[in-house]
Amino acid sequence: MDQRRGDGPQRLPVVPEQSAPPPPSQPPPSQPPPSQPPPSQPPPSSSPRPDATGRPVASRFSWRRLTRTPRGAAGLVIVVAALLLWPFAGWSVIPWIAGFGLLVLLRLLRLDGLLRGWVLHLGGLVVVAGLMLSTGPWAWALAGSIGMLLAGLAQLPAWRLAAVGTVLVVVSGAGFGFSSYRAAEVAREVQSRAGDPLRIQLGETRPGRVLPAMVQGVALDDADPICRLLSPGAETAILAATRAPDCAAAVAELNRRLPAGAAPDQQALPEPQPIAGGGWQVDACETSWATAAGRAVGRVLIVQADPAVQRYAVSGFAPC
Numbered sequence: 001m002d003q004r005r006g007d008g009p010q011r012l013p014v015v016p017e018q019s020a021p022p023p024p025s026q027p028p029p030s031q032p033p034p035s036q037p038p039p040s041q042p043p044p045s046s047s048p049r050p051d052a053t054g055r056p057v058a059s060r061f062s063w064r065r066l067t068r069t070p071r072g073a074a075g076l077v078i079v080v081a082a083l084l085l086w087p088f089a090g091w092s093v094i095p096w097i098a099g100f101g102l103l104v105l106l107r108l109l110r111l112d113g114l115l116r117g118w119v120l121h122l123g124g125l126v127v128v129a130g131l132m133l134s135t136g137p138w139a140w141a142l143a144g145s146i147g148m149l150l151a152g153l154a155q156l157p158a159w160r161l162a163a164v165g166t167v168l169v170v171v172s173g174a175g176f177g178f179s180s181y182r183a184a185e186v187a188r189e190v191q192s193r194a195g196d197p198l199r200i201q202l203g204e205t206r207p208g209r210v211l212p213a214m215v216q217g218v219a220l221d222d223a224d225p226i227c228r229l230l231s232p233g234a235e236t237a238i239l240a241a242t243r244a245p246d247c248a249a250a251v252a253e254l255n256r257r258l259p260a261g262a263a264p265d266q267q268a269l270p271e272p273q274p275i276a277g278g279g280w281q282v283d284a285c286e287t288s289w290a291t292a293a294g295r296a297v298g299r300v301l302i303v304q305a306d307p308a309v310q311r312y313a314v315s316g317f318a319p320c
């Protein structure tokens with residue numbers, strides 16, 4: 001029998017192999033919508049940053065950071081003012097002791113907490129006030145000018161503040177020097193007049209004893225009986241006549257000018273004569289006084305130094 005084609009084993013239809021589905025792609029990272037603000041960053045830590053080895057590195061000191069706060073700026077001004085005024089006050093430590101004493105007192109009374117960190121500034125103000133009382137306005141101006149000059153030098157190459165400080169230093173320095181010179185002149189004048197009361201008490205008891213005391217002092221090289229009789233004007237005339245630095249040196253010069261072996265001529269000395277306007281004048285042009293001192297101071301002018309104690313002194317000289 002013929003076999004039919006359909007009687008054999010039937011073949012399964014060939015199914016094409018399907019490739020494996022691709023792995024699901026990762027979704028893109030979600031981004032915040034543009035309308036939302038970026039997440040806030042944590043505040044920077046106040047602790048110092050570590051270095052490469054992990055050790056904390058201390059922050060550097062900054063003058064700008066110091067002057068940003070009111071307390072820092074005020075403290076810096078007080079310290080600079082005190083340091084600039086200190087030399088002009090003669091390096092006095094009394095203001096510094098007063099400022100330190102105030103701090104101790106506030107601490108003992110427990111009042112430092114009420115000042116809320118300004119207690120050191122109060123002590124500094126006491127120091128500055130004490131230094132200002134020990135100086136004068138010209139010293140304040142010079143100290144402020146120096147401070148301005150230093151501030152200008154710190155801002156170089158911006159030179160304008162330094163130029164203004166230089167001009168102010170020159171002007172205030174000239175004023176300070178002139179005021180110091182005047183103060184020294186007044187002190188010397190007061191010191192030169194300090195011996196006037198002593199001369200009044202040690203003067204001669206009558207006008208006729210003035211010239212003999214002077215002649216004897218020159219002959220014996222004894223400055224005391226002469227210098228105690230001279231007023232400041234008379235002493236200046238004697239110093240000019242002898243070119244001596246002081247009265248004792250002038251008497252020594254007068255004694256050197258006397259002839260060798262000359263004795264005091266007290267026996268033939270003239271008597272003082274009253275003059276118009278008060279006082280007396282004695283003509284010593286022919287005595288050993290004029291021989292030694294010169295004829296430019298040959299006439300001696302005598303006044304009553306103190307009427308209460310009856311003392312007489314030399315007020316000046318007149319030429320022969």
